[in-house]
Amino acid sequence: MTRSGRRTPGRPAVLLVLLTLLATACVGPALRDDDYRRKAVASLEQLEATIAGTEVALDAAIAGRSFATSTAVTLRQHEETVSWTHTAFASRQPPPGTDAIRAAVVPLLAEASAVMGDIRIAANRTDVRRLAELRGRLGELGGRVEGSLREVRR
Amino acid sequence: MPAITDDPLHVSLRLLDRRVVDVDGEPVGRVDDLAFEQDADDAPRLVSILMGPEALGARLGGVLGRVVAGAGRLRPDAAGPPEVAVTDLEEVDTEVRLAAHRDDLPFPRSEAWVRDHVIGRIPGAERSSSGGKEPGGEAGVRQPPGTGRGGEVGRGPADGGARRLRASDLLGTPVVERSGRRLGRLRDLRLRADGDVHRIDGLVTGRGVVAERLGYAYGEVVGPALLVALMRRAERRTSHIDWEDLVELTADRIVVRDGAAARPGEGAT
Amino acid sequence: MKKLASLTLGILTAVGAFIDIGDLVTDALVGARYGLNLAWVTLLAVVGIAVYAEMAGRVAAVTGRPVFDLVRERLGPRIALVDLTASFGLTGLLLVAELAGVALAIELATSVSYLAWIPLVTVLVFVLVWRVPFTGMERTYGVLGLAMLVFVWAAVALGPDWGALLRDAATPNVPAGEPVPTYVFYAIALLGAQMTPYEVFFFSSGAVEHGWTAENFLEMRMNVLVGFPLGGLLALAIQVVAAVVFHPVGAEAESVAMTALPVSVALGRVGLALAIVGIVAATIGATLETLMSTGYTVAQYFGWPWGKFEKRDRASRFNLLLIVVLLAAAGVALTTIDPIRLTIFAVFLGAATLPFTYLPVLVVANDVRAMGEHRNGRLANSIGTFYLVLLTVVSLAAIPLLAITTAG
Incomplete structure (x- = not known):
């Protein structure tokens, strides 16, 4: 007598599919205006949140409440986030009729990238005066991001 | 004993x-x-x-x-x-x-x-005193007959033309009545003492066998109330069949007499 | 003093498992994003994990059998294998994240990339598993993990409007502009971070390693009653400081650095130093726990002898498995995979596996033959049933939700 009545156990295949979905969910092409607009809003929101976090970190650093090492790490991570957001959005193909959105958002992202770079450099040199100056610029940039976000959202 | x-x-x-x-x-x-x-x-x-x-x-x-x-x-x-x-x-x-x-x-x-x-x-893997391969002299290690070294532990008496079956051979096999009515797959075996051996005395089929495996069917697990109620319902979907009602046992199916399947409470246990 | 020392399994489980990388990240993230609108999840999780840990500890003390032993025994080889695959896989992912978490915390103190620290942390963990007895390990990380109390201190020092925070926590709602599915996603992720399956694997196996019997119920219950509420307190403190510092300005917190930042803001460098020590201790504790738990689940499924240190020569397969898993996890961590996203993903799916893990515990805790007079009372059964139903719903909702929100 041999074995009978086997069933295949498990659902690991489902998991695999989900993992793949998850991995690809963030990068698909933006084909329609709505998608593009949504990506623009998401990018600006990400930028806004990162700038706000950077401001908190900078304030702590300027007030001498944090170690130079941890400030450097925090700022490096935020710079990476901003430049990743910038690259991801700038390299997206805008569908016809969305050039205004692109013209509003991409320069902001580029500027933010540059400022974050400057901040990281100043932080690594523990140049507190320069940091305070850049903190002001960042605040002003944050204001413009907010305005642009309102515009793009309409 | x-x-x-x-x-x-x-x-x-x-x-x-x-x-x-x-x-x-x-x-x-x-x-x-x-x-x-x-x-x-x-x-x-x-x-x-x-x-x-x-x-x-x-x-x-x-x-x-x-x-x-x-x-x-x-x-x-x-x-x-x-x-x-x-x-x-x-x-x-x-x-x-x-x-x-x-x-x-x-x-x-x-x-x-x-x-x-x-x-x-691996360095640092020195043995603790309690383990290792001490020969079984200490504390009266019980080595009953037939449990010797070298693999004869229950290689099983395979002599004399007896037919050998594994639980895995039986479990999962579809059970049908002679008339063709399907009773589901075989999910559990009931053994009864017969002298000093235990023989298969009954088959359990159906989808409710979860109640048996979890221990609800025989009153061993007594709570919580929600699971007890759910398992009581599940139990109704199991059938108990006496071994005597078995007609044929092959690799692909188990055939039993018509009307052999009894639900719990109908006297099959 | 002896009584105090015997509380360390609970403290290690609580600080190392409750406050692991999953919590450090998720608590700060939801605090920054939702204020205290998800604080109720922590209360829910503390009660749930305490009830099931007590049950699992009691079953382990009376029958000598830890959780995965029961899973195999009551769910059968096939379903238990699915549960094993899921639990082992997700605990393994968390191990990767914990290793990276230790390295990320050290990075904060040194500014040298966390990738450089992973090999060193791996060696340290190997030495700890290989050379340090269970109780020694427990005490060191239990005590060092208390440095995490700095988050409570920080919350007090920030002097928030407690009344407003309490109102937020008591009347949770989805903040304006936040999509509801994402809120639910993070609620489940938080629940998964705080009720991670490996907590009961570790606690019940630890109870067996300690040789606890019915005479140790008091000790076991003290561990549960001190450990998990302590973990919940720390989790809430992390949420509070993130809510106070980040939520009003709309900053997002998705890193170990951002988790620690509010402590800098509140307490300056001393506080930050304590926070880093606490995070390193808690994540090392969690690394050990996740690692051991992967071994426990596999060994208990197959019926291998298992046990740390004292029984190494008798549990060779178990110990070999620990080494292989540790090396594999270090390898994955070194691929620069984002440990933070990995964590959120793992804790979220971990919540979905919980019913499979808890059902056998609840069943055996009601088994007259196995437990006798020590079986569940009405209270444990009512709460246990409530959580089983809740977690089953969570489990069913998890996969569709993951698809809708693409993991937040």
């Missing part, structure tokens, strides 16, 4: 997948499968418990089962999975206790192999 005191005994609740410990309560494996022998027209009697991946693979079935079973056959002498005769068990209760000490068992071999070839070679 016989190890098995339950009568009747349902294998999926009381035996299969239970932990196997040595005489000191140290784990040595799990009951991965059961072996039965059938002479002539008698009902099959339980002869031994089987352990290890080779036995487990048969239970799992499918490709995965073959992979697991294959891993078990990597041992140098592929003479079937480790096996312990029922007569060498000391106690079958909430776990299965062997009469022997773990150092006197010829298995699990992979444990010893890994110890000797891998773990033992």
Whole structure:
């Protein structure tokens, strides 16, 4: 007598599919205006949140409440986030009729990238005066991001 | 004194997948499968418990089962999975206790192999005093007849033309009445004491067998109320069939007499 | 003093498992994003994990059998194998994240990339597993993990409007502009972070390693009653400081650095130093726990002898598995996979596996034959049933939700 009545156990295949979905969910092409607009809003929101976090970190650093090492790490991570957001959005193909959105958002992202770079450099040199100056610029940039976000959202 | 005191005994609740410990309560494996022998027209009697991946693979079935079973056959002498005769068990209760000490068992071999070839070679792996390979002299290690070294532990008496069956051969097989009515797959086996052996006395089929495996069907698990109620419903979807009502037993199906399936409470237990 | 020392299993389980990388990240993240609108999840999780840990500890003390032993015994080889695959896989992912978490915390103190620290942390963990007895390990990380109390201190020092925070926590709602599915996603992730399956694997196996019996119930219950509420307090403190510092300005917190930042803001460098020590201790504790738990689940499924240190020569396969898993996890961590996203993903799916893990515990805790007079009372059964139903719903909702929100 041999074995009978086997069933295949498990659902690991489902998991695999989900993992793949998850991995690809963030990068698909933006084909329609709505998608593009949504990506623009998401990018600006990400930028806004990162700038706000950077401001908190900078304030702590300027007030001498944090170690130079941890400030450097925090700022490096935020710079990476901003430049990743910038690259991801700038390299997206805008569908016809969305050039205004692109013209509003991409320069902001580029500027933010540059400022974050400057901040990281100043932080690594523990140049507190320069940091305070850049903190002001960042605040002003944050204001413009907010305005642009309102515009793009309409 | 016989190890098995339950009568009747349902294998999926009381035996299969239970932990196997040595005489000191140290784990040595799990009951991965059961072996039965059938002479002539008698009902099959339980002869031994089987352990290890080779036995487990048969239970799992499918490709995965073959992979697991294959891993078990990597041992140098592929003479079937480790096996312990029922007569060498000391106690079958909430776990299965062997009469022997773990150092006197010829298995699990992979444990010893890994110890000797891998773990033992990593610096700092000096042995603690309690373990290792002390010969079983200390504290009166019980080594009942038939539990000797070298694999004869329940290689099982295979003499004399008895038909040998495994629980994994039987479980999962579709059960049908002679008229063709399907009763579902075989989910559990009921054993009864017959002199000093335990024979298959009944079959349990149907989808409600979860109540048996979890322990609700026989009043051993008494709560919580929600599960008790759910399991009572599940129980109604099981059928109990007496072994005497069996007509034919093949690899693909089990045929029973018409009207043999009794629901719980109708007197089949 | 002896009584105090015996509380360390609970403290290690609580600080190392409750406050692991999953919590450090998720608590700060939801605090920054939702204020205290998800604080109720922590209360829910503390009660749930305490009830099931007590049950699992009691079953382990009376029967000598830890959780995965029961899973195999009651769910059968096939379903238990699915549960094993899921639990082992997700605990393994968490191990990767914990290793990276230790390295990320050290990075904060040194500014040298966390990738450089992973090999060193791996060696340290190997030495700890290989050379330090269970109780020693427990005490060191239990005590060092108390440095995490700095988050409570920080919350007090920030002097928030407690009344407003309490109102937020008591009347949770989805903040304006936040999509509801994402809120639910993070609620489940938080629940998964705080009720991670490996907590009960570790606690019940630890109870067996300690050789606890019915005489140790008091000790076991003290561990549960001190450990998990302590973990919940720390989790809430992390949420509070993130809510106070980040939520009003709309900053997002998705890193170990951002988790620690509010402590800098509140307490300056001393506080930050304590926070880093606490995070390193907690994540090392969690690394050990996740690692051991992967070994426990596999060994208990197959019926291998298992046990740390004292039984190494008898549990060689278990110990070999620990080494292989540790090396594999270090390898994955070194691929620069984002440990933070990995964590959120793992804790979220971990919540979905919980019913499989808890059902056998609840069943065996009601088994007259196995537990006798020590079986569940009405209270444990009512709460246990409530959580089983809740977690089953969570489990069913998890996969569709993951698809809708693409993991937040």
